[in-house]
Amino acid sequence: MLRFTSSATSLLSQSPAIARSSSTSSQSAVHHLATTRTLSKRRINTKKPLFFSGANRNARDLVANQKPVGTPAKDSIEKARNELLDKLGSNSSGTVIASGGPTSSATSSISAAAEAAAARNSALPHGKVFTVRPITSWIDKLANQHGSPTGTHNPASNITSPSSPPEPGKKYNKRDLVLKTMQDSYTEIILPFKTDKALLEEYINVGGSLRHGKIMEDLDALAGAISYKHADDGKTDSSPLTIVTASVDRIDLLKPLGVCDLRLSGHVTYVGYSSMEIFMKMEEISEDKPGHHGDTILVARFTMVARDALTGKAAQVNPMLLQNDTEKKLFQMGEDHKAKKRLATDSALTKRPPTQEERFLIHDLYLNYSQYDDPQSKTKKPDDVEWLADTKMSAIHIMQPQDRNIHDKIFGGYLMRLAYELAFCNASVFISSRPTFLALDEISFRKPVPIGTFLALDSQIVYAEGGDHHSFQVMVKADVLDVKKGSRETTNTFWFTFTDPIKGTPKVMPRTYAESMLYLEGKRRRMLGSQLAGLNRKNLGLQK
Structure with missing residues (x-):
């Protein structure tokens, strides 16, 4: 069973591009998505040193001193999860979880870790969907283009997504800039190849190991979801963004890729005016210690660029708050990579x-x-x-x-x-x-x-x-x-x-x-x- 985990208390759903549930019930495709709560109301501890990065160097003005949202009951999380799956037209019985962060502990199994993380969730999602996959069917798109009245209704078309195409005639408000941390965009995906034979069947190659090309697809999808999550301002009526992969800066395989449970994780490490550098890695998961971060198998860096979906011009992305020396080092590495790319081009x-x-x-x-x-x-x-x-x-x-x-x-x-x-x-x-x-x-x-x-x-x-x-x-x-x-x-x-x-x-x-x-x-x-x-x-x- 595939599980997504994300910090900043977000809910993530299953993806046919990455995995499918091992449930014996009838399965249906649920697109790669992530939902997250509004981050503009995040409380900042002003007693700690603050480091602001990004195109807006006056990011202190973006700090909102508002009370954090309350803690919901676990059944509220399950209700929100069911409503989201209903909107997507899915009868999947896979587990969708919310987590307090990448360091969630576990006791005996991946399933136990997921349930524990869900229980510690501190906020409900605001219902936005972050995805690089389409949420409407191609046949419906063709029917709409030709004015056919026979096109079937897709429940997913009711979902308001920051990555949705602009609706004709709809008035949009100017997108707000929201101060984000690296942790806010953190997202991870669990690929339980050892226990999910249906999932393994989609990835295994003739030699008995995993297909690298499929992993590359997953990395690109993950980078897109992370980017939309960082760029989100928490409002449904903001001017829509188009985020595309500008470049794949580097993918390094550090050790052979065998059949084991894997964790793909990543977050934004650098922001410019409209660009974001996404750092991702793939780790082994020990059956005995599912919450433990095992050996790193692969590291990757992608550069994503945001455009205003209405004008096609470069759109400014949210600035970044650097909270410690490690984050400042990661941000500096992003600036160094950008400078090296300019030098290589010249x-x-x-x-x-x-x-x-x-x-x-x-x-x-x-x-x-x-x-x-x-x-x-x-x-x-x-x-x-x-x-x-x-x-x-x-x-x-x-x-x-x-x-x-x-x-x-x-x-x-x-x-x-x-x-x-x-x-x-x-x-x-x-x-x-x-x-x-x-x-x-x-x-x-x-x-x-x-x-x-x-x-x-x-x-x-x-x-x-x-x-x-x-x-x-x-x-x-x-x-x-x-x-x-x-x-x-x-x-x-x-x-x-x-x-x-x-x-x-x-x-x-x-x-x-x-x-x-x-x-x-x-x-x-x-x-x-x-x-x-x-x-x-x-x-x-x-x-x-």
């Missing part, structure tokens, strides 16, 4: 020529491949050297409405999964065995992918040193094909790092200047990625 090979050291490398590569490429030369290409041009693999997918997000574009997590699975196939062919995923480097979502278009994925091994080196880089370029317009536009370029855990890899060899640029880009990302992975372990106190 020094990109598409803007500046290679460095002197890289030019020497290109010349050495030329001397190497020319002796193999010269028909008069008797030197044959070694078996452990592959031409970079011969490492290509492609796939085309139709973008269906089942994979859309709340904004009726294709869900970014789904694109990541498709790119990862193609990269994995290409990596497997390259090393003639099953590769191990290490990291996903920074990617930017340049353009949304419309429903009904074709997505062309082109993969290539762009960097592999060969010899005793085990790791290598795989690039996947995603192009949107619109047959009606006759256009082809690149929407994403993904950079994956894999390794051969058993032996060294073949060496890839470019033989054109364009291929040499791909080789250099892959080398840059591999070197920088190794540094970032080490910094992640050092700054966060994670074991290697």
Whole structure:
């Protein structure tokens, strides 16, 4: 049974994108959502030192000195939970819980921890739904577009959500800025693979471990929910926001991903004017100590951007209150990441020529491949050297409405999964065995992918040193094909790092200047990625 837990006393529901209940009764899909109480009335202890961050440096004016809401009975929480599920049209019997925070203790099982957390809840949710998944059916949308009176009524359409599209003719009020803490946006998801066979069936791969692509989908969905939760001002008539994934800054797998109960958690660590950095991690859950935070398996950082849904312009997000040195350090790391991304953009090979050291490398590569490429030369290409041009693999997918997000574009997590699975196939062919995923480097979502278009994925091994080196880089370029317009536009370029855990890899060899640029880009990302992975372990106190 899947359970979501969130701090700031929020209720979260089950998600078909992440799991389903193991109940024997009939199951129905409940979209990934979170509900949370109004945070603008949060009482701040003014005796403690306050640190304000974000675009609004005068955030002290946002502190509301009002009394906190009262403590409800446990049956009130259950009543609110049932009403929410009724609105979503669900007959799921899974447990939806509210928690006082990520450090909730437990006695004997995950179920006991969930019930204990629910009992300690201190406020009812205000009924808002945070989701990156659509809450209305596609057939109803088509019926409304064509003016058909036969469209069926969807109970979920009555839900007022901060992520809902703007309603035509409705007047919205200006969005208030509310001072938020990192804890306010904290959200966690429990994936009980050891006890829920139906859930495990959706994630297990042919080798008996978990599908990394499915986890990437979950991370993107979680980042969206966290972002909407931080940006919420607690009012239902505020101008709606559109929050999208601007970039996936980094995903690092720190240890092999086996079949065990997992906890995915995350919160906002940095805010700019309209941007938010989301830090997430995935941990093992011990059967003996379900409330204990076990070994960290994966860490990820996403950058989300808010837009006003009415004007399309950048929308200011809530500023952040930093309460201690740890939070100040996390916030500073976010500023450092932003500065490094600007520097990397300015020094990109598409803007500046290679460095002197890289030019020497290109010349050495030329001397190497020319002796193999010269028909008069008797030197044959070694078996452990592959031409970079011969490492290509492609796939085309139709973008269906089942994979859309709340904004009726294709869900970014789904694109990541498709790119990862193609990269994995290409990596497997390259090393003639099953590769191990290490990291996903920074990617930017340049353009949304419309429903009904074709997505062309082109993969290539762009960097592999060969010899005793085990790791290598795989690039996947995603192009949107619109047959009606006759256009082809690149929407994403993904950079994956894999390794051969058993032996060294073949060496890839470019033989054109364009291929040499791909080789250099892959080398840059591999070197920088190794540094970032080490910094992640050092700054966060994670074991290697």
